[in-house]
Amino acid sequence: MKAEQTFATWVEVDLKALKNNIKIIRKETAVPLMAVVEANGYGHGYMPITRTAEEAGVDWFGVARPRMALKMREEGIKSNILVLGYISPERIEQMICLDVSLAIWTKEHIGLVEKAAANCQKSARVHLLVDSGMGRLGCHPEETLKLARLAEETDLVELEGLFSHLAKADESDREPTRKQELVFLKAIDVLDKEKLLPGIIHMANSAGTLAHPETRFQLVRPGLIIYGLSPSPEVQLPAGIEPILSWKSVLASMKELPPGHGVSYGHTYVTTKKELIGVIPVGYADGYRRGPGNAVLINGVKAPIVGRVCMDQFMVKLENVPNPQIGDEVVLIGKQGDEVISANDLARVWQTINYEVTCGIGARVPRIYPEV
Structure with missing residues (x-):
């Protein structure tokens, strides 16, 4: 059974990439x-x-x-x-x-x-x-x-x-x-x-x-x-080192809201026209913070988060997502198609460091090791 059929959100860790990263560092340092x-x-x-x-x-x-x-x-x-x-x-x-x-x-x-x-x-x-x-x-x-x-x-x-x-x-x-x-x-x-x-x-x-x-x-x-992450923009990673973590979820719900409809607590976002809004079952209890400019990947394109991130879920605007369907894979960190959202990207939005992004992913988010 695939992770998306079992969990609302999960982390995938590429252990083969970890081995490769270690091999490169060992060769670099001797x-x-x-x-x-x-x-x-x-x-x-x-x-x-x-x-x-x-x-x-x-x-x-x-x-x-x-x-x-x-x-x-x-x-x-x-x-x-x-x-x-x-x-x-x-x-x-x-x-x-x-x-x-x-x-x-x-x-x-x-x-x-x-x-x-x-x-x-x-x-x-x-x-x-x-x-x-x-x-x-x-x-x-x-x-x-x-x-x-x-x-x-x-x-x-x-x-x-x-x-x-x-x-x-x-x-x-x-x-x-x-x-x-x-x-x-x-x-x-x-x-x-x-x-x-x-x-x-x-x-x-x-x-x-x-x-x-x-x-x-x-x-x-x-x-x-x-783990494939750089300590800062000033530190260049050796060629071949790559991030080993992806954070994923699913599109749990979607519906069209009329113009002037508030979204999430405090109605910090209000629709200006008919808008298709999706719900992702991830929240700050999972370690996903509030931040202006948050976005996720759905069907290979970035979908902006609208309204406040809740404890267990957040909402996204789906107008640019091609043919969205309930159950579609959602990428919070990682690659989908030609698009990438990195831990560094989230760190910039959250005004923190990439260490804190990955360390902050909650214990209730299962870690999956696909090749194990």
């Missing part, structure tokens, strides 16, 4: 790759993404929440996993027992990890996070040596990696990224001189991976680009 699958794989469904990426030869996975790492291990993922952010003290022991690497950036972290590792009777692998300019998580650069030494001296704690995160790598001005790199290089040099430098150094996010090859070090951490 270093090990950590696929970042946080936020449910940027809205794509992290377990199918993870399984496919592991088949494609990904070396590491980066997650934001320990429950994702737990699920990945339960589902048989054998590759290295790093929890990139905060872990509650109660979860640390579980992660160590599952052979999941942890980010640390304070002496208190090291103490908690030591205690949990003792309970687990297993060495904990940690990556020291240095704040080179992001102003978010991470130790001050001048604390790097002290923390690395403490980790080295602590029983059952293995300093496996040293990493940082880029704040402005997706912008045309290269100077801020260069400043961060220099801060990080200084921290690397300090540890190297003291023979405390771990074997895995990493800094490059998606933008850094493509636009700042000097930040690749021993490992890159692409997120958005493996």
Whole structure:
């Protein structure tokens, strides 16, 4: 049974395209790759993404929440996993027992990890996070040596990696990224001189991976680009990388409204003549936001959304749609005929970023993997 016969709205994810994107990035960088699958794989469904990426030869996975790492291990993922952010003290022991690497950036972290590792009777692998300019998580650069030494001296704690995160790598001005790199290089040099430098150094996010090859070090951490999306207009994707997500629905209803008839809440749109109006069963509860200029694809042409997007549905003007029929496929993100609506297009309308568009697609929208 086809998805449109079962669901009001759904997302289709092309796992073959994902494999191809990973292949291109690996060839471009020539270093090990950590696929970042946080936020449910940027809205794509992290377990199918993870399984496919592991088949494609990904070396590491980066997650934001320990429950994702737990699920990945339960589902048989054998590759290295790093929890990139905060872990509650109660979860640390579980992660160590599952052979999941942890980010640390304070002496208190090291103490908690030591205690949990003792309970687990297993060495904990940690990556020291240095704040080179992001102003978010991470130790001050001048604390790097002290923390690395403490980790080295602590029983059952293995300093496996040293990493940082880029704040402005997706912008045309290269100077801020260069400043961060220099801060990080200084921290690397300090540890190297003291023979405390771990074997895995990493800094490059998606933008850094493509636009700042000097930040690749021993490992890159692409997120958005493996899904076929660019971090910004300033970052050029390699040839062959393509978006792997399409968001679809169906034409649920249509009727002709007379002139002067209001549409949706508040009647922000009023017909000026007889107009054929269609109803699409998608709303802001699914992650489709209100925005001036919203449109969808029906029968290969753009149909503008009229009136306010409701919780579970919105209305479209059908006057330019050839021979519309109830049940016609509707594309919110993706290609239909010669027309395309991208996550970038929606981001412009919604005044946000493409990350937020795909991550914001609601949990009640099923993810379909056609070739699985």
